Amino acid sequence: MKTRHDNTRQHVLETGQRIIAGKGFASVGLNEILTAAGVPKGSFYHYFESKEQYGQALLEDYFARYLADLDALFAAEALSAQERLACYWQRWLDKQAACAEQQCLVVKLGGEVADLSDPMRETLRDGTGQIVSRIARLLETGMADGSIPPLDAAATAQTLYQLWLGASLLAKLQRQAQPLENALQFTRQLLSC
Amino acid sequence: MKTRHDNTRQHVLETGQRIIAGKGFASVGLNEILTAAGVPKGSFYHYFESKEQYGQALLEDYFARYLADLDALFAAEALSAQERLACYWQRWLDKQAACAEQQCLVVKLGGEVADLSDPMRETLRDGTGQIVSRIARLLETGMADGSIPPLDAAATAQTLYQLWLGASLLAKLQRQAQPLENALQFTRQLLSC
């Protein structure tokens, strides 16, 4: 029997993602996640080897969704590459502004988890790498279609992503969207100078 | 009697800073810090009200040092403002490259602590604000002495700090200095175009 298995597992992952995105990894206990999910504690170790491995699975799941969204947006052929990219940043800003509880697990967990668990760190590293390379690819598309001025795509993609990560962190600390707006304005300048 | 008081208190703060910079806040217990410091547990609650208040004090202490360093560097009159700033970024890169264990508590604790403790969040918010405004001030100095091209000082300072925070996070995830080098190169371009 696979369906129930997968459902329960996925349900635990999703519930945990919401809670952990709010409170962090170490400070949340399995109890909290499992009671919220309505899944008995005992089941946990049937689906996951340990909390660490669970965390890794959670991040993998997160990036899978994130990248799927990204691919959907970046493939929108009705828009120029520049417009698609602008839409990406705007969404980032909107999402973070909408609810105070962090959405971006890279910002939320990156610092905490990097020296705590190698598997989780590697998942974050690979996930962010994928994001940056997709941005770079879109920048190249934009240079080809003329909607983006010529730049070093890889370096620029990394710079922009770094900028937005930092902006998210500051926005989190300030509980304001202003740092993100600053990033947006700068991004606009950079991609159309 | 103040001296011993301050010494013990300070010693606990410094020991904790090292440990917490490596492992994060929630995942470290008071025990670990106190045994490392050679201070018995019982003393802790003489100097601090709670773990949270201790964390806040720790951050305040961290920013006090950081800003003192910054002021020392930024006041170096032998150098142009641009050189002073370049030196700041270079130091940031060197420090992070030197030891894998994070130095920058903003990157390490920002995400974790922001939704965990308001006093700690506010301390981080104020500290980063101070850093950004010092950078902005130096940018203005640089524009005045001609070593830095004319820009919106406040916005640029924030952008650069954001960029470097994000770069630190990625460097942490990758265990490589490359993201920081990317930030450095971009910073150079920006401040001398």
Next chain:
DNA sequence: AGGTTTGATTAGACCGGTCGTCTAGTTTCT
């Protein structure tokens, strides 16, 4: 078909560590 086996799933006990408290003791200064 009906009993049996197999594996998926659950329940909750378990040990160790957490933070924070509290009382007794020691040091230090007046």
Next chain:
DNA sequence: AGAAACTAGACGACCGGTCTAATCAAACCT
């Protein structure tokens, strides 16, 4: 000597992740 600052570390209540044993579902086999 006495008062205040400080230290000592046992203690309690609780919660963490882990594991073993019991339960359940369903698929198999004669």
